[in-house]
Amino acid sequence: MNIGILTGGGDCPGLNSVIRAIVKKTSKLGHHVVGIRDGWKGLIDLNFIELNTGSASGILHLGGTILGTSRTNPFAKEGGPQKVMDNIKKLGIDALVAIGGDDTLGVAHKLYGMGINTIGVPKTIDNDLSATDFTFGFDSAVNIVMNALDNLHSTAESHHRVMVVEVMGRHAGWIATYGGLAGGADYILIPEKPFTIDEVCDSIKRRHATGRTFSIIVVAEGAVLEETEVVITKDVKKDAFGHVMLGGVGKFLCTEIEKRTGFECRDVVLGHLQRGGSPTAFDRILATRYGIAAVDLIEKKDFGKMVALRGNQIVAVSLEEGVKRAKTVDMDVYEIAKTFFG
DSSP states (O other), X not given: OEXXXXXXXXOOTTHHHHHHHHHHHHHHHTOEEXXXXXXXXXXXXXXXXXXXXXXXXXXXXXXXXXXXXXXXXXXXXXXXXXXXXXXXXXXXXXXXXXXXXXXXXXXXXXXXXXTOOEEEEEBOTTOOBTTOSXXXXXXXXXXXXXXXXXXXXXXXXXXXXXXXXXXXXXXXXHHHHHHHHHTTOSEEEOTTSOBOXXXXXXXXXXXXXXXXXXXXXXXXXXXXXXXXXXXXXXXXXXXXXXXXXXXXXXXXXXXXXXXXXXXXXXXXXXXXXXXXXXXXXXXXXXXXXXXXXXXXXXXXXXXXXXXXXXXXEEEEEEHHHHHSSBOOOOHHHHHHHHTTOO
């Protein structure tokens, strides 16, 4: 059997762990593996490499993806879907494993409806895919945020400053909530809960009134003001999936805090640092389990499915269920975080 693998959307730690698991498992079963370069773009341009146990060796700990990635949407290009279909046929691919978030897996779901044998593996540092408890990449991103907050605490305390740390999270504030909770943030702002500048400033003032002369605020890039409910963007241009580039809420918030409280404030944007580096042990193991489970589904010819984590079990759900809605933050966890506000 010929099996194709591609990685689409934003990169994150753990992608190579999935690739490694799929190649190692399929080699024992006698299958042939083709790696598609740069996501769906590779199936439009017919750009691929052969994958074997040699090329998949020594990549478990590496960040990023050896296959490359892009935010290409074949359904946004004239003739794109047909090119993908034709090139899958040219390569003789019997089953295609798409590793990505809701955009990448959304394309896989559409192609399954057109007769392509697809399997999805959920990847996103935002952890916002429905039907799975956790996506790989998320734990690694949270650890990066936590370490950044640990480092910022010392300089914030030394200079008696307010530090506003902007993290990723377009529609869901999982990274902000978990990273902020683990890193001891004094306030966390997420897209799920619109905020007012006054409530943030009041919290900072209460801290300073009790002798704590610094504050750490974590804000997800998609957080919105209660009065406007409009996200702050870097650019009005949209990517192939219709997303605008977010960013700037941290700087905006920092300016307002300094103006309204008189306390010195600095903003820090972690940006793509959250995507980089080696995967954590949790993500290496989860990604490996996903890769093995994806091959098991191929062996059973159970296509149109996405592997998912439910509790401690890896299960199969339909791609349709996997991408039908964004998974927002568990507000019970956010309520725990609120215990430490102010």
